[in-house]
Every structure is written in structure tokens, then in C-alpha cells.
Amino acid sequence: xxxxxxxxxxxxxxxxQVVNPSTEEAFARIPSATKKxxxxxxxxxxxxxxxxxxxxxxxxxxxxxxxAEIVEKRANEISxxxxxxxxxxxxxxxxxxRNSAYVLRYFAEEIFRVYGEIIPLPRREYESVTIYQxxxxxxxxxxxxxxxxxxxxxxxxxxxxxCTVIAKPPSYTPTSPIKFIECLHDAGMPRGVVNxxxxxxxxxxxxxILHPLVRKVSFTGSTDMGKRVMSLCASSLKRVTLxxxxxxxxxxxxxxxxxxxxxxxxxxxxxxxxxxxxAINRIYVEKSIFEQFVQMFIDxxxxxxxxxxxxxxxxxxxxxxxxxxxxxxxxHIQDAVTKGGKIVYGGKRPNGETFKKGYWYEPTIIVNVNxxxxxxxxxxxxxxxxxxxxxxxxxxxxxxxxxxYGLAAYVYTNNLNIVSKLSRELEAGNIGVNNVDVATIxxxxxxxxxxxIGCDLGREGLKHYLEIKHLKMYYEL
Ligand SMILES: NC(=O)c1ccc[n+]([C@@H]2O[C@H](COP(=O)([O-])OP(=O)(O)OC[C@H]3O[C@@H](n4cnc5c(N)ncnc54)[C@H](OP(=O)(O)O)[C@@H]3O)[C@@H](O)[C@H]2O)c1
Numbered sequence: 001x002x003x004x005x006x007x008x009x010x011x012x013x014x015x016x017q018v019v020n021p022s023t024e025e026a027f028a029r030i031p032s033a034t035k036k037x038x039x040x041x042x043x044x045x046x047x048x049x050x051x052x053x054x055x056x057x058x059x060x061x062x063x064x065x066x067x068a069e070i071v072e073k074r075a076n077e078i079s080x081x082x083x084x085x086x087x088x089x090x091x092x093x094x095x096x097x098r099n100s101a102y103v104l105r106y107f108a109e110e111i112f113r114v115y116g117e118i119i120p121l122p123r124r125e126y127e128s129v130t131i132y133q134x135x136x137x138x139x140x141x142x143x144x145x146x147x148x149x150x151x152x153x154x155x156x157x158x159x160x161x162x163c164t165v166i167a168k169p170p171s172y173t174p175t176s177p178i179k180f181i182e183c184l185h186d187a188g189m190p191r192g193v194v195n196x197x198x199x200x201x202x203x204x205x206x207x208x209i210l211h212p213l214v215r216k217v218s219f220t221g222s223t224d225m226g227k228r229v230m231s232l233c234a235s236s237l238k239r240v241t242l243x244x245x246x247x248x249x250x251x252x253x254x255x256x257x258x259x260x261x262x263x264x265x266x267x268x269x270x271x272x273x274x275x276x277x278x279a280i281n282r283i284y285v286e287k288s289i290f291e292q293f294v295q296m297f298i299d300x301x302x303x304x305x306x307x308x309x310x311x312x313x314x315x316x317x318x319x320x321x322x323x324x325x326x327x328x329x330x331x332h333i334q335d336a337v338t339k340g341g342k343i344v345y346g347g348k349r350p351n352g353e354t355f356k357k358g359y360w361y362e363p364t365i366i367v368n369v370n371x372x373x374x375x376x377x378x379x380x381x382x383x384x385x386x387x388x389x390x391x392x393x394x395x396x397x398x399x400x401x402x403x404x405y406g407l408a409a410y411v412y413t414n415n416l417n418i419v420s421k422l423s424r425e426l427e428a429g430n431i432g433v434n435n436v437d438v439a440t441i442x443x444x445x446x447x448x449x450x451x452x453i454g455c456d457l458g459r460e461g462l463k464h465y466l467e468i469k470h471l472k473m474y475y476e477l
Contacts, residue, residue, distance in 0.1 A: 001031055001198055002181055004044035005191025010199065011036045016171055021087040021319045022308060022358045028085075030174045032199035038166075038207040041195040045137045045164040046213045048192030053134045053162040057111055060160055064108035067187035068101040074183060075101075080310065082148060082176035087318040087359070088272050089309040093176075099441070100152035100180060106441050107160035110462055114161075127473045132466040134162030135239055136215030139208040141201065141229070143221045144170035144321055145275040145381075148180045150243075153441075153456040154218045155184065155194065161465035163216070167196040168205055172322050174198045201225070209233060216240070216465065220277075223379075223405070223450045230453070241454035241464045244447055245379040246407030247281045249400040250436070251390075251422070252293060254286040256412035260434065262296045264410065265385075268436035270304060270363045273320045274329075274383040277451075278408040278430065278438055282369075282376050283387040284396050290389040294367060297387065298345045301363045306350055320359040320382060329361060329382030332375040336386060341375075342368040346383070377403050393418060401427045406448030408438050429455070 001008055010031035017026035033041075071078070079093035086093070119128040140154035151167055158165045169177035181196040197204050209217050209232045216239035219229045226244040233240040250268070252261045269280045285293045309318030320326045333347060346364030349355055361383055369376060369386035376386055390396040400409055409428040413419060423431050429446035430438035439445050444460035446452065454464050 001033060001037065001041075002178075002185055002194070002196045003037065003041045004195070005185070008037075010034060016199065018085050018172075018175055019322075020084050021321050022084075022310070024357050024359075028175050030171075030178070030198040033197040033204045034199075035203075035207050037197055038204060038211060041166045041197055042137060042208070042211045042213045044192035045166055045195055048190060049134075049137055049164045052164050052190065052193045055162065060111070060162070061108040063184075063187050063189055064104045064156065064160060067184045067189070068104040070183040070187055071097060071101040071104070071180065074179065078148070078176050078179040081179060082173070083310050083318070085173040085175055086144060086147060087309055087321050089315045089318055091313065092272065096146060096149045100148050103149070103152040103156045103441055107156035107462060110459055111160040113459060114462060114466065125475050125477050127475065129471040129473060131469050131471065132463065133469055135465055135467050136163060137213055138163045138165050138216045138218055138465065139168065139205075139211075139214045140165055141168045141205050141208070141217065141219045141221065142170060142177070144172040145272060145277070147173040148176050150220050151177050151180060153461070154220075155181075157456070157462045158218070158465045159184075159189075159194065161462060163465050164193045165195065166208060166214070167194070168201065168208060169196065169198060171198070171200060205229075206232060209238070210235070212236060214238065218456070218464070219243070220456070226452065239464070241456065242447070242452045243277070243445070243456055244407070244450065244452045245381070245405060246277050246279075246447070246451050247377065247379055247403040247405040248278055248408045248410065248428070250280045250283045250410040251396055251400060251412070252283065252285045252289070253411075253413035253415065253418055254289045255414050256434070257414065258289060258293060258296065261412035262293065262300050264412065264434075264436040265297055266300045266304070268410065269385045270301065270317060270383050273317055273361070274385075275321060275325065275381055279381070280385060280410065280436070281380060283385060284390045284399060285387060287389040287391055290387075294344065294365070294387055298365055301345055301365060304363055306360070306362070308354055317363070317383070320361060323359055325381060326359040326361060329380055329384050332373075332378070332380045332382075333364060333366070333384050335374040336366050336369060336384075339370070339373050340368050341366045341373060341386065371399055371402060379405065393421065397422065397425050401425075404450040407451035408432065410436050410438075
């Protein structure tokens, strides 16, 4: 763990094991931080904030650029750890590292474009001015599906804004985030500006959230945990950003380019084994093209190669990250089948020596589904995808909006009127029109309803690490 510029063990002397999901074997151990460790880290970050918040934007930019360069230089080494603990294919882990370096550079630049305002007032001798100032010590708590990239969203924005950070990475995938934080440290971040504590969220996460010197909690994770985090923040009215789960619908109209829709469906259904917050959860296809779409979806899914993510360079899919995640997928499939769903592709562990151990599952497609099945209402967070026909636009909007989530939705159509209606009426923070890539570093990534509060990314995301201040000026004119 990095506390106050030094690499240390926990004061507990306890460790958690890190397991490779391809083999179920432990390959690393990480310290379990205690309340004492949390106190030390927060006090160090609080002390460092007094200096860091006063550094020039030029100094911050130089350090963030240097850190980005180190991330790129070490991307090979770190991506191997990422694959070993998370299970994604090595080439996708490399992409995650490159994206994370880009995020650091993006926020180093974007902070120059957070403008205050001069607000004219009725009397000419008065003027109102707004300025933005860093919020203070930030606790950044992140999940295991994109453990480096999601941390970079928070750390990049917080440091650029002039905040200091304590990162709490997920217990399933802590080693690649530790190595990412090491890049920032080695770039020359002053001591205490960036810290990382490992250990269970129920201990380290809660101690961080409840610490009076932590001024903001930036949390990405499940909706249920997000509610707990928000309730803990309420006691001291801590600033809080919540990026939570989703139940993302994809809607395909008969006038769409079906080839492109199918490619989009496969990409956003199965990439990272469906363990993406904005992964497609359910697909609604206009009735007249339903059969054709399902057949093409199966044919395209068959092209995906599943295998050893570390040693086979051409695989598209690795294992799921952990047993808990795999069990949830199996539960959702069983629930759907019990209620009449029909598996038309996949639905089991793949055959072969590679798959004897590990959390493997085939990409799975299910039809004969209805909106009362768990798989249509709750976040599966895995590679099982239900496809259902719809009759008309109003019906599909009602279905799409029928869950408690509102992170993303995808629409495929070439009809401008349909685009216009759906972009206004879908209850989701991010709508992809004829594409399935809505998490874009330069734009805000907000979750509606139970998918979150506030947002990461873009200038809007950066502003969540800043407090607005109003200056009322009086001039002797
Ligand atoms: N909207 C987005 O941007 C976005 C992006 C990616 C993922 N997600 C969502 O994240 C979820 C999957 O991640 P997950 O299973 O890792 O989520 P999770 O169980 O909610 O855990 C997220 C983080 O919270 C920590 N934590 C656990 N208990 C805590 C507590 N009582 N107080 C404070 N922190 C605590 C975890 O630590 P431990 O690991 O030690 O338990 C982990 O670091 C999915 O729902 C997915 O949709 C959302």
C-alpha cells in the first residue's frame, strides 16, 4: 500500500489472496488495511492537500503527463497482471492501460477549460463572480471489471482539480491498480498526494467514507452498495459521486443497417464477458426482422474465440472474473428457462482441457423471453443475452424504461424521427445511436435513476471534484 509516499504493509499483518480466474490459483497477496492505516493515509492526504491545491495547473499537467508516459512504458507488465486477476484478453488489457494514460492527459488539459463566470447584476457597482476550487481529500472506490481505467477516471480528474486521493481498489483485482498508482508516484507526485489502501470494502471503504477529513467519495460499483455509500456519506454531507449498475436495452428497428446492429450487439453483449456497466442486457428487435436478427446474432457470436487470455493472443473472451459473478449468470439463465425462455446458443461451460478449472462460460443467447424474468429486469453482468420482438415504438419505450436502472440504451435505426423520439423519451443517461460505445472520455457519463448520481468523465465529471464559490464584488465606480 502507498501511504504518505512510502510503500508499506498493513498494521494488521493480514493479507487477502488474489486469484487467477483462468486457473482458480492464487498468485499474489495484498495487505488488509486497518482503521489505523486509513487514519494515516487520510491525514497524509489532508496535509498534502494544503500544498497540492495551491500548485499551478502547469505543474499538475507536467506531473500527469509524466505519469501517463510511465503508464505507457509499463503497459506490458501491468496488463499481464490485469489479465491474470481479471481474466480479459491481454490485448484488451493493453487497451485499458493505454486508455488510462490518455485519461491522465485529458484531465491535465481539461482543467484549463473549467471557467468561472462573471454575472452582471442590476446595480453597476456590484458584480458576482464564480470560481472553482478543489473539494479536498477524495476517497476513490472502484470495481473489478475495469480496475485500472475506472480508477484513472477518478484519480486523473481529482489530481488535475487539485484534490489529493486515497484509492481503494477492488479485492478481486488489486494488483494492476497498485501498479498504476506506482506510475503516478514514480512520476514524482509529492508525498501524500496519491495513496492506495487495499483490503475489504466493508472495512477500508467504510472507514474512508466515515473519516471526517475525507471531503468527497467517488464510488463506482453496484447499485446496492452505492445506496450504502450514499447513506454513510449523509452523516457529514460528504460530496458523493455514484457510478452504478445498469440494465441496458438495445433497440433495433426494421429500417436499421442490420449487419451493423448485429456487430454492435455482439461487441457490447460479450466483450469482457458482459462484465461492463453499459453492456447490453436485453435486446428488443422489431417483429418483422426478429428471426433474421436472431440468426445473424448467433452466427456472429459463433465467431468469438474463447480461451486462455494470457497466452493465446487471438482470443476474444477469457473467463469471468470470479465465481460470484459466474453464479449470478447461471442463476439468471435458470430463472429465464424456468419461466419459458429457450437457449438458442451457448448455455454451458465450454468443452476442452483449458476450461476444466476457472470461471468459464459460453456466450449465451436466449429467446422466448418476457419482461418479468430476472435477466430482463436485473443486471446480469455476464455473457447471457435475451432477445425479444416488439410491435411498435411506444411499447418498446415503455419496456426499455421499465427497470429501476438508467445508465445507457442503444438504438439502431436510420429514421430521424425515431431517433428524435427515443433520445428524448428513453430514461437513461447515455444513449448510443447506431453505435454501442457510449463511455467516451471527453463527454459526461451520467447514470439516471438507480444507476447513479453525478458523473465521471468530461468537463462535467471534472467539476464534481471542485466546489463552486460565489464572490460578490463591490467597486467604487
Ligand atoms: N456506472 C459505471 O461507471 C460503472 C462502471 C463499472 C462498473 N459498474 C458497476 O459495478 C458493479 C460491479 O462491481 P463490483 O461487484 O466490484 O461492485 P461492488 O461490490 O459494489 O464493489 C465496488 C467497490 O466497493 C467496495 N466496497 C464493498 N463494500 C463496501 C462498503 N461497505 N463500503 C464501501 N465500499 C465497499 C468494493 O471493495 P471489495 O472489492 O473489497 O469488496 C469495491 O472496491 C456492477 O454493478 C457494475 O455495473 C458501474
